[in-house]
Amino acid sequence: MQADPGVLVAVLAQLTGDASVVDEFAPAISHVPDPPERAGVTDPNTMATLVSRIVEALDTPRSGGLAADDSELFARLLPAALGSDVDDEFVPLLLEQGGFQLSQPTLPRDVPIPAETTVAIIGAGIAGIVAALAATDAGVSFEIFDRNDEVGGTWLTTKYPGIGVDTPSAYYSLSREVNPDWTNYYPQGAEYQAYLVSLADKYRLREHTRFNTEVEALWWDEDRQEWQIHAVDHDGNRSVSRSRVVITAAGYLNRPRWPEVPGRETFAGVSVHSAQWDPSLDLTGKRVAIIGAGCTAVQIVDACVDQVAHLTVFQRQPHWVAPRKRLSDDVPEYRRYLGRRLPYYANWHRVKSYWATADNNYPVILRDPEWSETHLSISPANDVLLQMCTEYINQMFGEGTELAKKVTPDFAPYGKRIIRDPGGYYAALTRDHVDVEASEPAEVNAMGIVTQDGRQIDLDVIVYATGYHLDFLSTMDIRGRGGRTLREEWGDSPRAYRGGTVPGFPNLFITSAPNYSPGHGAGANFSMEVLAHYIVECLQLMALRGATTIEVTQEAYDDYVADIDEAMSRTVWCHTPNAHTYYRSGSGRVVVATPYRLVDVWQQHRAPIEEHFLLGKAGSDAASR
Structure with missing residues (x-):
């Protein structure tokens, strides 16, 4: 009973070839935000009936009817499954991206591609x-x-x-x-x-x-x-x-990009670039510095904060970080089971994930000239994301605190690639054994790193999460x-x-x-x-x-x-x-x-x-x- 009823309606229609199930069930289904897609919800009686009908359809050999990739049927199913109207221009794209059919040929195929075309x-x-x-x-x-x-x-x-x-x-x-x-x-x-x-x-x-x-x-x-x-x-x-x-x-x-930091080669400890990680490297009990604040650095901090004795994050420029909106990123067993056993179920979740993260998000990157004249964000749509990320900063660090100021960018969201907190990055920055330096290192020496204001930070390991050329x-x-x-x-x-x-x-x-x-x-x-x-x-x-x-x-x-x-x-x-x-x-x-x-x-x-x-x-x- 935990499955998405909007998806189940679509599955039932494709199992039976009967589009009328949309009219029968869709009015009883509402859709609520549940990242990364809008989840369908309904009452237990409707859900029980849906499940019963699907079990019946699975037990009944299908004869005739509509194909699972029939575009007219698919177009009727989309609003029920996605929780929003879908313009006609998107239908063939979603049919393909959902994996319901392979990419369809456009030019005539009456002349084969010659064998010489290797x-x-x-x-x-x-x-x-x-x-x-x-x-x-x-x-x-x-x-x-x-x-x-x-x-x-x-x-x-x-x-x-x-x-x-x-x-x-x-x-x-x-x-x-x-x-x-x-x-x-x-x-x-x-x-x-x-x-x-x-x-x-x-x-x-x-x-x-x-x-x-x-x-x-x-x-x-x-x-x-x-x-x-x-x-x-x-x-x-x-x-x-x-x-x-x-x-x-x-x-x-x-090609990994190493920063041009004076003395980088003189460090007596372990230096490693994130792109050339040594799997045998054990950070347990080590004094570690991570140079970088992009997606890679965020993931490494999240993964190693509980192992290290002390962690210093050197951040040249902060990114906007979006909060994780689920308690856990683990896919529940019921969803994996249905994906494996119920035809079309995984395909519909693929469509929903694409729909929620694709062109619905397009207005976020478009500038509204009038709006951007008086805002850090570039448009009302962009500002929704800015406010969400700002609220997350204030929630985790306290509004106006020194740490909140350090991690708050001075540009609109998407000016740099947006980062998703894997669950523990911002929380890690608040830990007693973690420091954030809002600058690049001034230099590296045998013992560690010298900060821009002249402080010496002794280290065992320096991690360069500085990206690629x-x-x-x-x-x-x-x-x-x-x-x-x-x-x-x-x-x-x-x-x-x-x-x-x-x-x-x-x-x-x-x-x-x-x-x-x-x-x-x-x-x-x-x-x-x-x-x-x-x-x-x-x-x-x-x-x-x-x-x-x-x-x-x-x-x-x-x-x-x-x-x-x-x-x-x-x-x-x-x-x-x-x-x-x-x-x-x-x-x-x-x-x-x-x-x-x-x-x-x-x-x-x-x-x-x-x-x-x-x-x-x-x-x-x-x-x-």
Whole structure:
């Protein structure tokens, strides 16, 4: 009787193919906030009847009726399950993101993609896995290159205490592989890595993967109209492979960034970066400093505060921290049981998690010029979040206290990536054995850290939770037509057209592309799936036209980037210049987040606009296309 009745109504309708159950049950169901989605509630009699009808439906073989992914039925079910009206433009997106159907082809499939259209995928993390599965669906031959010895990317290599995802676990997965059995509402690192490994097992991806092989360079071969892939294995052996198409899935946060603190190398204790954590490191009884106040630092503090003898948090700039709104992040057993045993139940919770954390949140990042003139927040919607976070600060530290002042940002929420308290971060900062320094260290010496005001803090361990360099493929030597490098094209302001395409670099698709990360909600898995669909559509367009190359035009590229910048100018990231964020490149341009609604990103990538591309055939003159 603890299940969400709105979800049960949707399940019943899909089990029976009978949409009339919405009219029968929905009026008795109300919806109340229950993060990360609105939970349905009803009276015991209605719930008992619902359960009885579902048990009956499970025992009765279904004949005829509507398919579970019928769009008209699905559209009728959405308000009952989600607790809000849903505009028609969202229906096909939610049908796909709920895992009720695979991404649907857009272009005609009457011409197969030629066998010569081979694909090299650089990276075996979640983006590489998504790309590989899309290639498999399209019948395209592919090979994955990864520098590690197993799939997983970040989730394989990063092991710091408390590591997890701040996107709801019900959503942060592949839509085609909804995991019904997460143990935590926000997946923890080891469990998420196990999920990715299970995908590699199920789809036999290792058979298509070169592990322990790092790609150093990608060079376009104009004569053969394919990419040369220059790689080196862990034994130092170099090789050159070839592929018609390359999909980069390496992400843009790979190289740990160490701060330029004088004397950092002189420390006699243990220095460790969060991205290179030593699992054998025991913090028990140690005097520890953590440099950083972002998501990683928050998770480490939450995880280790009870172990250490003393903890000092060095915070260059505070983040807005949202409170955990459940007593526990442990997923209750009844929900896991229903996810495993009741058809469509986990899918509907995935839809609810997406809906609650995606475009419903979009107004939070949009600036209201009149409002922002007189407020720290940029809009009334943004102010709701500011007030919630401020109330949390006052509740935990006391309004106006010195500690409250230290952790209160001076910019609008979302100016930097919002952080979710895993449950014990703010509480940890109030502990007697924890200090907060509202500044970076002045210097490091053999004994520990010297503060900006000259105090010596003796330490056993210094943890650098200082993030990563922003690398949009900048560590790889990528040369397109005429030997022009991607570094030359981008300078300090990476840009891309749809599908992560760049003029002068034919048949190259970048999944972790500039301005494709959802900045206001959902998760990176969304953009990965959207771009994978689009890439296959581009390969299909090549097949339909008998082309061997596809390359975005300079005009389409310039216009698209200009549209992004114009839309970005209305967002929080362009109106919080005092917020230090990795979203901006060295030029100051916002290059990570997308300024668009996610449904708009999805619609933009249903199929390529043919006139925006140059389609070349083997032996043709590139300049004539």
